[in-house]
Amino acid sequence: MKALLIILSSTWKFAATFPLAVYVFQMSFFETILYTNIGGLIGILISTLASKGLIKLFNAYGLKLFKSKKKIKKKFNKQNRRLVILKNKYGLAGIAILTPVLLSIPIGVFLNTKYYGHKKISYLYLLISQITWSFVYTLFYTAIKVSM
Structure with a gap:
């Protein structure tokens, strides 16, 4: 049950999963690496499919919904910038x-799919980054746990 919880939580918020795995569930180094990377991979796959679908829907129907007789200026807020x-x-x-x-x-x-989705290697970059950060986070939290 705890492995499933770690996998599910790492599909959405990867960085917040490590303290839960190491401190609360007392998982070993290899368990933490395994479960968080499985969750991250599932998150990448599901998010890729959802992002492609959302982009296709918006391209097909979104422009028609937002068309009006008035010319609308694009609004840039802090997050968009x-x-x-x-x-x-x-x-x-x-x-x-x-x-x-x-x-x-x-x-x-979603950002990767929108801007770099035509490059299949871009998803490999996401996976490599996730695996690298998984090792960094796990080493960090297990080192803190050992020193306590």
């Missing part, structure tokens, strides 16, 4: 690196 800066300044590597840490997996995969 940050995402554009992230995409322009850091590109695919920045999105892949920040997805498990700052962004959640669904948001990072």
